[in-house]
Amino acid sequence: MNPEPAVASALSRSYKHGFVTAIQADTLPEGLDEGVIRRISDKKGEPEWMLVWRLAAYRHWLGMTEPRWSSVRYPAIDYQAISYYSSPFADARTPVSLAEVDPKLLATYEKLGIPLDERLSLAGVAVDAVFDSVSVATTHQKMLAQKGIIFCSMSEAVREHGELVRHHLGTVVPSGDNFFAALNAAVFSDGTFCYIPPGVRCPMELSTYFRINAARTGQFERTLIIADRDSYVSYLEGCTAPMRDNHQLHAAVVELVALEGAEIQYATVQNWYPGDEEGRGGIYNFVTKRGVCRGARSRISWTQVETGSAITWKYPSVILLGEGSEGRFNSVAVTHHHQQADTGTKMIHLGANTRSSILSKGISAGHGHNAYRGLVKINAAADHARNHSRCDSLLLGGSCSAHTYPYIEVKNASARVEHEATTSRIGEDQLFYARQRGLLAEEAVALIVHGFCAEVLRELPMEFAVEARKLLAVTLEGSVG
Amino acid sequence: MNATEVQDSYVGQFQDHAEREARRPPPWLRRDRAGAMDRFVVAGFPTRRMEAWKYDVLAPVTEEPFILSEPSCIGLDPEDLDPLLLNRGEGAHLVFVNGWFAPTLSAGSALPRGVRMGGMARRMAADPAELLPAFSNEEAQPDHGFTELNRAMWQDGAFVQLGPELDPEWTVQLLFLNSESLEPLLIQPRNLLMVEAGCRARVVETHLSLGRSAHFTNAWTTLLLERGAHLDYQLWLDGGPHARHIGSMRVTQAADSVLEAGLFALGGRLTRQEVEVNLSEPGAECRLHGLLAATAHQQVDFHLNVRHAASSTTSHQEFRGLADGHGRGIFNGRVWVAPGVREIVSGQTTRNMLLSPEAEIDAKPQLEIHADDVQCVHGATVGSPDEEALFYLRSRGLDGQTALALLVEAFVGDVLNRGEPEPLRDWMKQRFNAWRASP
Numbered sequence: 001m002n003p004e005p006a007v008a009s010a011l012s013r014s015y016k017h018g019f020v021t022a023i024q025a026d027t028l029p030e031g032l033d034e035g036v037i038r039r040i041s042d043k044k045g046e047p048e049w050m051l052v053w054r055l056a057a058y059r060h061w062l063g064m065t066e067p068r069w070s071s072v073r074y075p076a077i078d079y080q081a082i083s084y085y086s087s088p089f090a091d092a093r094t095p096v097s098l099a100e101v102d103p104k105l106l107a108t109y110e111k112l113g114i115p116l117d118e119r120l121s122l123a124g125v126a127v128d129a130v131f132d133s134v135s136v137a138t139t140h141q142k143m144l145a146q147k148g149i150i151f152c153s154m155s156e157a158v159r160e161h162g163e164l165v166r167h168h169l170g171t172v173v174p175s176g177d178n179f180f181a182a183l184n185a186a187v188f189s190d191g192t193f194c195y196i197p198p199g200v201r202c203p204m205e206l207s208t209y210f211r212i213n214a215a216r217t218g219q220f221e222r223t224l225i226i227a228d229r230d231s232y233v234s235y236l237e238g239c240t241a242p243m244r245d246n247h248q249l250h251a252a253v254v255e256l257v258a259l260e261g262a263e264i265q266y267a268t269v270q271n272w273y274p275g276d277e278e279g280r281g282g283i284y285n286f287v288t289k290r291g292v293c294r295g296a297r298s299r300i301s302w303t304q305v306e307t308g309s310a311i312t313w314k315y316p317s318v319i320l321l322g323e324g325s326e327g328r329f330n331s332v333a334v335t336h337h338h339q340q341a342d343t344g345t346k347m348i349h350l351g352a353n354t355r356s357s358i359l360s361k362g363i364s365a366g367h368g369h370n371a372y373r374g375l376v377k378i379n380a381a382a383d384h385a386r387n388h389s390r391c392d393s394l395l396l397g398g399s400c401s402a403h404t405y406p407y408i409e410v411k412n413a414s415a416r417v418e419h420e421a422t423t424s425r426i427g428e429d430q431l432f433y434a435r436q437r438g439l440l441a442e443e444a445v446a447l448i449v450h451g452f453c454a455e456v457l458r459e460l461p462m463e464f465a466v467e468a469r470k471l472l473a474v475t476l477e478g479s480v481g
Numbered sequence: 482m483n484a485t486e487v488q489d490s491y492v493g494q495f496q497d498h499a500e501r502e503a504r505r506p507p508p509w510l511r512r513d514r515a516g517a518m519d520r521f522v523v524a525g526f527p528t529r530r531m532e533a534w535k536y537d538v539l540a541p542v543t544e545e546p547f548i549l550s551e552p553s554c555i556g557l558d559p560e561d562l563d564p565l566l567l568n569r570g571e572g573a574h575l576v577f578v579n580g581w582f583a584p585t586l587s588a589g590s591a592l593p594r595g596v597r598m599g600g601m602a603r604r605m606a607a608d609p610a611e612l613l614p615a616f617s618n619e620e621a622q623p624d625h626g627f628t629e630l631n632r633a634m635w636q637d638g639a640f641v642q643l644g645p646e647l648d649p650e651w652t653v654q655l656l657f658l659n660s661e662s663l664e665p666l667l668i669q670p671r672n673l674l675m676v677e678a679g680c681r682a683r684v685v686e687t688h689l690s691l692g693r694s695a696h697f698t699n700a701w702t703t704l705l706l707e708r709g710a711h712l713d714y715q716l717w718l719d720g721g722p723h724a725r726h727i728g729s730m731r732v733t734q735a736a737d738s739v740l741e742a743g744l745f746a747l748g749g750r751l752t753r754q755e756v757e758v759n760l761s762e763p764g765a766e767c768r769l770h771g772l773l774a775a776t777a778h779q780q781v782d783f784h785l786n787v788r789h790a791a792s793s794t795t796s797h798q799e800f801r802g803l804a805d806g807h808g809r810g811i812f813n814g815r816v817w818v819a820p821g822v823r824e825i826v827s828g829q830t831t832r833n834m835l836l837s838p839e840a841e842i843d844a845k846p847q848l849e850i851h852a853d854d855v856q857c858v859h860g861a862t863v864g865s866p867d868e869e870a871l872f873y874l875r876s877r878g879l880d881g882q883t884a885l886a887l888l889v890e891a892f893v894g895d896v897l898n899r900g901e902p903e904p905l906r907d908w909m910k911q912r913f914n915a916w917r918a919s920p
Contacts, residue, residue, distance in 0.1 A: 404846075409536075421858065
């Protein structure tokens with residue numbers, strides 16, 4: 001595309017969530033050892049088994065090396081220069097009601113467009129708000145409890161529903177699964193726990209809003225969602241962080257368990273601070289997300305819109321164990337300026353008649369680096385498994401890059417696996433058409449990009465789809481030319 | 482034996498080889514060999530922990546020792562080779578027995594002007610200075626233990642130079658024959674093919690076996706296409722069920738050159754063929770097609786790497802994979818586009834068919850794009866023969882086996898039928914059918 005300096009210079013990108021909340025925080029000193037893990041566990045008043053699990057993960061992690069196989073490049077992370085716990089509550093006690101929460105915190109969420117007061121909140125969305133290492137508040141809990149749904153912070157779940165958590169925690173992403181998952185298992189501080197009882201259709205969207213505020217901290221949350229037989233839940237996840245010059249690590253783990261006939265829809269709009277135009281600062285988003293379709297006819301779908309983070313490195317996966325289970329992955333990943341993304345999915349077909357579909361849209365602009373990496377594995381026992389994958393990459397500008405690395409492993413002759421991928425820039429003819437209809441270059445690009453992503457955005461719940469569209473437009477501002 | 486012991490055995494053989502080498506090699510070659518051996522000792526064999534080797538079970542070559550082959554007389558008459566030769570018209574063939582050039586078996590019509598060909602060992606003895614640039618180019622070095630091993634201990638191979646006045650119908654066949662042997666042999670050809678500016682040429686390289694002995698061919702081939710050259714190149718790997726073949730081929734294409742290449746691998750205990758094509762100047766184009774087929778406990782791996790280093794370059798890839806029995810087919814096709822280049826067109830299709838419950842296909846098509854003026858697509862499928870098509874054929878009165886054979890024929894026909902001229906095509910189909918019929 002020929003540079004259009006007038007357009008390029010007229011636009012500048014803004015990250016509107018980049019403010020810092022000045023709040024008294026209880027933050028552990030930087031560094032990691034067994035003592036730190038014991039203190040995290042102690043602060044959260046955890047039972048002994050949880051501490052034992054954490055320490056085992058930590059010892060395992062010590063023997064692991066940081067993976068280097070992906071296409072992202074970053075300087076070595078000093079794990080002793082990170083604080084592994086920061087709580088906005090000085091007295092280490094989680095407030096019982098919103099009235100006890102520091103108004104500054106509530107104002108922060110207000111500013112992010114996530115009011116925590118149930119009267120003001122969006123109808124039909126229950127929110128668990130996580131601020132640095134702890135959950136601030138969880139809305140609509142009472143209403144959900146009437147249906148038998150448990151929706152609370154992970155810390156609360158470990159205390160109140162210990163057996164349920166213990167039964168499922170680490171069964172999908174074992175504590176030693178990979179380097180970052182092991183680190184998370186050792187130091188995870190909060191996150192969301194969700195249980196939908198048999199036959200219940202969750203009446204509202206559940207969501208978690210993650211916010212990193214404190215400097216030089218890492219956020220390590222852990223989410224566990226269990227959908228019991230024939231239940232249904234739709235879950236949303238959003239995230240933001242202040243603008244800072246140094247990189248911050250976010251290494252989360254999400255585990256989904258779908259039992260017989262259950263369905264989990266998990267949507268993410270990831271908008272961590274991406275760093276500035278020169279690539280200074282931004283979040284390293286190294287996340288392990290995995291779901292298991294344990295029962296027959298169960299379904300899990302991952303939908304993600306990845307616009308933020310300096311580096312995104314995640315592969316939301318589905319293990320298709322139950323007969324006739326179905327996994328879906330829909331993704332839009334945008335990289336601009338010096339952002340890097342290596343993202344995709346794994347669909348592991350173990351059961352008969354399992355199906356999966358993958359739809360990935362990657363957009364690179366500026367010096368952005370975007371890679372789709374996905375595995376479709378059909379095991380010997382997965383008779384009549386079916387997969388279709390489509391990965392499209394759009395390039396805006398001559399300095400960006402787009403890579404596609406699909407891995408297809410088929411061990412069953414009755415399988416049908418199809419993969420297709422395209423990489424191209426926006427067609428001159430498309431742009432010309434849009435412009436001769438009176439659109440500005442920038443509007444024309446936005447229109448074409450939205451069209452490119454439409455299939456994925458359609459999978460998002462309505463409130464998120466609107467948000468995602470705005471984010472896309474903001475992220476790509478200044479990319480024309 | 483484990484991989485370390487096998488590696489040590491090669492170090493020992495290297496020292497013996499260096500002492501016995503009859504024609505004293507020039508000092509630069511001795512240094513080159515010694516340097517490669519040092520790197521081999523450090524690097525060792527690749528392992529499955531390496532991304533490029535994650536699907537390969539290398540035990541058949543890393544856990545069994547092979548003995549460096551010696552020139553031998555196998556008592557063949559030139560007529561015995563007839564069924565293995567393609568040329569019925571104009572052309573020449575070079576025959577290599579266990580990797581060694583066999584002048585008495587090689588023949589052909591008088592070499593046209595501008596054509597030079599023969600054994601690499603003789604060429605090195607005659608004029609080492611001529612080969613120095615091609616041999617000491619570090620950048621042309623694929624980076625793994627097997628190529629280092631070849632570089633350290635290659636013994637012979639094909640040297641072919643084709644000039645601009647060549648008749649395009651004039652075909653060169655490079656026939657690599659492996660004979661029955663008492664010990665499992667290590668065969669290490671080092672081949673150099675140069676197609677001069679404006680030349681149109683056809684080269685067919687076939688690897689076949691006369692016996693059922695295990696042997697390990699570790700080949701390294703360099704292919705240079707000068708400006709405007711046009712090469713039709715067919716590689717046929719068909720060394721029998723006990724063959725181990727690891728081949729690395731590196732192609733460099735100058736402006737406006739065209740490479741039309743067919744790559745065919747039928748079984749083998751372990752077959753891995755790497756092809757790297759460097760489209761290094763504007764207007765270069767490569768069209769690759771091929772078939773990988775594995776049955777019983779065979780493993781066949783194609784590793785393709787097409788590098789668009791210059792603007793206005795084009796590549797097409799069309800591959801088929803077939804896995805039967807406990808066979809395993811691996812396809813890895815990478816397309817790389819350099820930063821800043823323009824007008825790149827690249828397409829890649831790989832279709833794979835599984836014919837038995839125990840067979841496996843692993844496919845990894847890759848796109849790595851660093852520029853925006855590109856049109857790159859790839860498609861990959863894995864599946865079994867279409868049930869409806871089978872049903873249709875059976876409803877027309879064909880038995881199940883015939884119906885399946887027909888579908889397989891159509892499936893591989895897409896790539897087998899591209900061979901030119903017709904006798905080559907017929908020969909390929911015949912070899913394929915023989916392979917399908919073999920137990």
